[in-house]
Amino acid sequence: MTPVITADHLTIRFGDFTAVNDVSFEINKGELFGFLGPNGSGKTTIIKALCGLITPTEGTGTILGMDIHQHAADIKRHVGYMSQKFGLYEDLTVSENLGFYSGVYGITGARATQRIQEIVALTGLAPYLNRRVSALSGGWKQRLALGCAIIHSPEVVFLDEPTAGIDPVARRSLWDLFFLLSAQGVTFFVTTHYMDEAERCGRVGYIYMSKLVALGTITELQNLPEANPPGTSRVEIETPDTSTVLATLRKQPGVREATIFGRSIHSLVDSTRIDTLRAQFPQAKIQPIVPSLEDVFVTLTYQIMDAAK
């Protein structure tokens, strides 16, 4: 399979500031690729570079085989983009927004009518066609924004934090749409803050301090050697008084990380210390677990912060 999106040693500097540092990845057709990282880590900058809006300082990339340096204009015709800001005109109606974006992509006449009907059927916006966008709820705005972003049937869709600030039901139904389109062969590149959203993605990249620090399927990431340093174990500690246990636990030698996870504590400890801990907290149930995606990212982040010191 030829990759649909590639980044090849992509480096982007704004003056002295390095926004993206030597990032490489390949994404295949129909993949739902999740891109995680804190604010300002370079996620949006990478999307803009791949869409040809920013010229990378070093390295290159391709979209559908087109070089991002040379074919920026062509790339835009094959790529959809949706951001948390929606990009909708609040004073226009739903159908006017769809009509505008189809015109912008050069879709006119009968083809536009047909395509708008398809989008309306897909997103379920039929009852709201003549309603102004300002009168829609956040969830419907997001569905409309997605509809506008895919009006030209793009093969690749970039979603920049698409579900920021909407309710869980709307969030899930939006993700159902992503899965539906992804099954039809559309490739998705999704940035997000939410771990549960990342876990729905086929593959995940984690960017921290402008560097891509992890890349792979969920299972691959959970079994990363860096996330499970030799001689350590990831354990779950079930105990009724999580906060008091956490405070004492963090002071113990050999405890590298500890954090509350719902009604239990997830901790990374030296394997030799497990029995000592069991003796110390007799009322707690301590058992080894596979790290969650969040555990993996936290461990990786700590390692980078330590290395930086």
Place this chain on the structure above:
Amino acid sequence: MNSLFYGLWPVCRKEFTHIVRDPGTLFFALLIPLLQLFLFGFAVDTNVRQIPTVVLDESHTQQSRQLLESFAASDTFRLALTVQSNPDMYSAMRSGKARVAIKIPYDYARNLQSGATATVLVLIDGSDSSVAGQAVNASSGVALEQSLNRILGSAQLPIEVRPSVLYNPATRSANFFVPGLLAVLLQMMIILLIALSLVRERERGTLEQLTMTPVAPLGLMVGKMIPYGVLGFCELCLILIIMRIVFQVPIHGNVFLLLCMSLPFLLTVLGIGLFISTKARTQAEAFQLSMGTVLPSVFLSGYIFLIDTMPPFFRAVSRIIPATYYIQILRGIILRGAGFTDLWLNAAVLTLMGCITVLLAARQFVTQRGH
């Protein structure tokens, strides 16, 4: 060509929809310049008349009363106040109750009759330059006329100058000011509307979305210029109609030529608005920058002050102000009945300025869109 302006028509249509969708904004955009036209068109009158004048007549003779009558008859002075002492006279000037003071000394009539030169003191408030200039001229005129009458009696004047004011025979202020006001109001309205429209898109994130579509920078810019250009053109016609009917300013030249030569000015101010919108991050910033263009085009464009009397530096500045050229065109066609051959250079400069500002704005837009 097509790809250079890609997306022009969808953007243009969408922008018209925005305008129609919000009749309130449209109404005020068109109405406020008209209100200002009425306000300033009626208020501004540089023909100084009826200057409040304080009189101190120490002579109290028939001759002194005759002199005062001729001052009053000139229409420039209004003898508002009579005082009996020097301090009272100065106090009336200082407080602003009078702009001019006339003091006829006690020996006025005696000097006049004995054939010596009779002096009359005329004090003029210099804190208002237009009043001062006019008052100096008018008072000298009164004195000269009185002197001539005494010397010549019923004989004829040996020399008579007959000034004839061309193009604006009654030297009506409206004729001079309303065409200039038109340029300033049109500029203010268009720059503000188009700058706000683009900055609004930046604020709401739709501009970011557009940069991800194949819309070309020039397609977006020209697509926005057309609707606001049409709006500006309608406003121009409205102002011209009001100027003709309400202010009674006759249009001596060709109205069609006037409308055609207004297009380069519209192009330029649209370009300036676009350029401002690439510099401003918020609507408030756009508003302030737009307003910043108003004062230079009022004071340095020849609208109020003659460009020829400015210091060389400001003469140079006035040459880069678009309103300078448009006011030349407006006054030329409206007042002097000038034709294309007289004014084409102004239109050509404006066209060049327009193209440069639009291209600069587009270039600025391209370098910014990644950030």
